[in-house]
Amino acid sequence: MTALPQATQTKLGLVIDLDTCVGCQACVTACKGWNDAGIGLSDQNPYGADPSGTFLNRVHSYQVAIPDAPAQVVTFPRSCLHCDNAPCVTVCPTGASYKRAEDGIVLVNEDACIGCGLCAWACPYGAREMDEAQGVMKKCTLCVDRIYNETLAEEDREPACVRTCPTNARHFGDLADPDSAVSRLVAERGGYDLMPDMGTKPTNKYLPPRKKGPGTASPLAPLLDVKATGIAGWLDRMLGKI
Amino acid sequence: MHPAPSVILFSTLSGLGFGFLAFLGWGALTPSGWAAFLLWALGYGLAVAGLLASTFHLGNPKNALKAFTQWRTSWLSREAWTSVATLLLLAPVALSDIFGLGLPRLLGQIGGLLALGTVLTTAMIYAQIKAVPRWHHWLTPVMFLAFALAGGALLSGRAWAPVLLLAVGAVLLAVWRVGDGAFARAGQTMGTATGLDRLGVPSVLDPAHTAGNYLKREMIFVVGRKHAVKLRRIALVLASAAPAVVLLLPLGGWGIALAAALHLAGALSARWLFFAEAEHVVGLYYGARG
Numbered sequence: 001m002t003a004l005p006q007a008t009q010t011k012l013g014l015v016i017d018l019d020t021c022v023g024c025q026a027c028v029t030a031c032k033g034w035n036d037a038g039i040g041l042s043d044q045n046p047y048g049a050d051p052s053g054t055f056l057n058r059v060h061s062y063q064v065a066i067p068d069a070p071a072q073v074v075t076f077p078r079s080c081l082h083c084d085n086a087p088c089v090t091v092c093p094t095g096a097s098y099k100r101a102e103d104g105i106v107l108v109n110e111d112a113c114i115g116c117g118l119c120a121w122a123c124p125y126g127a128r129e130m131d132e133a134q135g136v137m138k139k140c141t142l143c144v145d146r147i148y149n150e151t152l153a154e155e156d157r158e159p160a161c162v163r164t165c166p167t168n169a170r171h172f173g174d175l176a177d178p179d180s181a182v183s184r185l186v187a188e189r190g191g192y193d194l195m196p197d198m199g200t201k202p203t204n205k206y207l208p209p210r211k212k213g214p215g216t217a218s219p220l221a222p223l224l225d226v227k228a229t230g231i232a233g234w235l236d237r238m239l240g241k242i
Numbered sequence: 243m244h245p246a247p248s249v250i251l252f253s254t255l256s257g258l259g260f261g262f263l264a265f266l267g268w269g270a271l272t273p274s275g276w277a278a279f280l281l282w283a284l285g286y287g288l289a290v291a292g293l294l295a296s297t298f299h300l301g302n303p304k305n306a307l308k309a310f311t312q313w314r315t316s317w318l319s320r321e322a323w324t325s326v327a328t329l330l331l332l333a334p335v336a337l338s339d340i341f342g343l344g345l346p347r348l349l350g351q352i353g354g355l356l357a358l359g360t361v362l363t364t365a366m367i368y369a370q371i372k373a374v375p376r377w378h379h380w381l382t383p384v385m386f387l388a389f390a391l392a393g394g395a396l397l398s399g400r401a402w403a404p405v406l407l408l409a410v411g412a413v414l415l416a417v418w419r420v421g422d423g424a425f426a427r428a429g430q431t432m433g434t435a436t437g438l439d440r441l442g443v444p445s446v447l448d449p450a451h452t453a454g455n456y457l458k459r460e461m462i463f464v465v466g467r468k469h470a471v472k473l474r475r476i477a478l479v480l481a482s483a484a485p486a487v488v489l490l491l492p493l494g495g496w497g498i499a500l501a502a503a504l505h506l507a508g509a510l511s512a513r514w515l516f517f518a519e520a521e522h523v524v525g526l527y528y529g530a531r532g
Contacts, residue, residue: 003315018438051453060450060527062432066442073447076436078527087372093319094308112308115301117460118318121243124373124430126524129456135301192437195430195523198372206437 004089005101011176012103012142013082013203014162015185019210021169023061023075027161031057031079034143034160039110042133054131056080056140057161069214077170079161080127080140081194081202082106088119088128088139097137104176104203105144110136124198147172175203243374244463245517248298253364254513256292257386258506259285260328260357261394266339267332267354269347270398273339282336284397286329293325317370321363328356361390368516375428376421376520381413385516388413389481389509396485396505399498404486407505411482414512418474425521435526446529461522462530470519473511481508 032055035041043053057079064072082099086106089097096112097119099105108119108128113136120128120137128139143159146152156163162170173182182205185191191205228236263285265271273281297303310326312319332353338345365386368377392406400406432446433439485501485508493500 052455054456055451058450060436060446061448062436062438062444063447064438064442064444069442072441074436074438074441074444076438078450090315091318091367091370093310093312093316093322094305095312096305096308112305113302114305114309115303116299116309116318117301118367120456120460121522122371122373124523125435126457126461126527130301130460132301132456137301192440194437195434197429197434198523208437208440211441 004084004086004099005104008084008099008101008104009176010103010174011082011084011203012105012147012173013175013182013205014079014142014159015171015173015175015182015191015205015207016077017169017171017185017189017207018074018076019169019189019207020167021059021075021077022167023059024166025059026164026166027077027170028055028057028059030160030164031055031140034146035138035141038145039134040131041138042131044132052132054129054138056127056129056138058126064209069212072209072212074209077161078125078127079204080106080142081125081200081204082140082142084201084203085199087122087124087198087200091118091122093118105142106139107141107144108137108139110134113137124195124200125202142172175205243517243520243522244460245514246299248295250510250513250517252292252296252299253386254292254389254506254509255288255295256325257361257364257390258393258397258509259288259290259292260325260360261390261392262397263289263328263332263394264354264357264390265394265398265400267335267350267352267357269350270395270400274342275340278336278339282339286336289325289329317363317366321360321367324356324360324363328353328360331356358387358390361386372428373523374520375424375430375523377516378428379420379424381417381420385413385417389512393502393505393509396489396498396502403501404489407482407486407489411478414474414478414482421519428523430523430526432526432529435523449528457524458528462525462528463518464530467518470515473515477508477511477515479508480504481512484508 032041035056041054045051057077060076060078062074062076064074066072082104086099089099094112094114096109098107115135117130128137131138147157158172162172171182171185173180175182177183186205189207191207193202266285309319309322313323334345335350335353362383365383369382372378388410392410395403395406432444436444438444485505488497488501491497
């Protein structure tokens with residue numbers, strides 16, 4: 001049913017720390033690896049001249065010009081935010097796109113999808129990509145097949161991108177519980193929503209990069225002002241006069 | 243947004259078809275026999291051809307019947323219902339016209355309203371999308387309805403069709419004028435898209451991927467926008483002014499055919515622009531306002 005649940009008691013989601021993310025793309029690879037294992041996330045012409053493929057997570061990199069400070073590089077992972085007010089759900093004509101009442105995860109039932117692409121249009125964040133081979137819409141499932149999977153070791157019951165992140169920039173948890181580790185991180189670090197004016201009420205939060213302060217002078221700077229003495233000093237003075 | 247030919251053909255032809263069906267249902271023309279058959283066949287043909295064209299846009303059309311299930315929330319599902327209901331409701335009216343059965347006109351009048359309802363649901367599919375600011379405006383359904391009414395009036399040879407055609411031109415001018423500032427008014431930038439506006443002014447350092455992907459092909463379409471101004475003039479002349487003038491000349495049925503052909507070409511150009519000029523906010527992540 002493409003009506004959104006009134007409210008969800010649990011809001012599973014990600015908190016992404018833009019301060020510690022180094023843009024290594026490990027989350028992209030782990031996501032593709034895990035989600036490619038079952039029905040698959042197809043690639044088109046992957047080894048050819050014009051490769052293309054379906055990914056549920058992409059890592060952008062931006063340069064941020066900061067007044068009175070050196071520019072900062074920020075790597076920025078982008079995936080489904082599992083919005084409370086998900087526009088991708090209500091536009092779906094078949095009921096394939098839905099939000100789970102029990103944990104707030106937004107999913108696509110591929111057996112009911114007609115591949116019209118309207119949900120991808122409705123999403124402001126580009127979180128959905130059509131699988132060109134299967135003709136159905138793909139999106140982040142928050143690894144719903146890992147997080148409740150009792151055949152996996154307990155430490156593996158989190159999304160593949162979170163499990164693999166080498167800098168611990170990705171955190172998974174219940175954002176409806178104010179005492180959860182992720183909610184505390186959001187409160188302490190000023191976690192924020194992407195494009196809040198779009199009215200989507202995302203579950204996922206981003207932690208801003210810490211301010212680096214003004215640029216400090218290089219420790220080698222004093223060496224730049226070296227005064228030549230002796231013959232070199234004489235040459236310096238003579239050449240300066242010519 | 244990518245101007246897919248299937249979607250442009252679908253919305254233009256079905257809009258014209260349902261507009262014409264509305265006028266036939268309302269009894270603007272009261273043909274009989276073969277003439278009635280040909281006119282109703284034209285209306286049904288345009289509407290059904292448009293609907294068929296739309297299925298070419300689907301990645302997985304075998305599930306198409308499921309599109310009738312979500313009418314409570316989805317405009318696309320509502321469109322499926324209104325279009326089928328219109329075609330079914332008007333069928334006895336068409337048969338009555340063809341075979342002179344003398345069925346009461348009330349059914350045709352309801353069917354005619356439903357035909358316009360179909361055009362409205364089509365328009366709302368686009369107008370509801372907040373992520374495409376140019377579409378997210380009440381002028382979008384006004385434009386779709388103006389095209390349907392003018393096209394229907396033209397095909398059914400109404401004397402005041404030229405007035406409606408000129409109204410289409412006025413609506414197009416309004417749509418472009420309002421639409422050109424829509425993205426800026428929506429207030430989204432790369433800064434709000436990434437939230438990095440709280441730090442400074444972001445710009446793209448490196449693309450997320452060096453090859454293309456679905457998002458860039460589907461929603462970050464930029465090709466051909468440089469001809470937008472020329473195309474707007476072409477659309478305005480062909481869809482509005484030229485057919486209005488042709489209808490005023492004493493050409494009879496040929497005049498209507500010529501005006502319809504001109505109007506359809508103009509409508510297709512306008513619809514191409516409707517997609518090609520629409521910018522999706524996801525483009526902000528890629529450094530493109532597009």
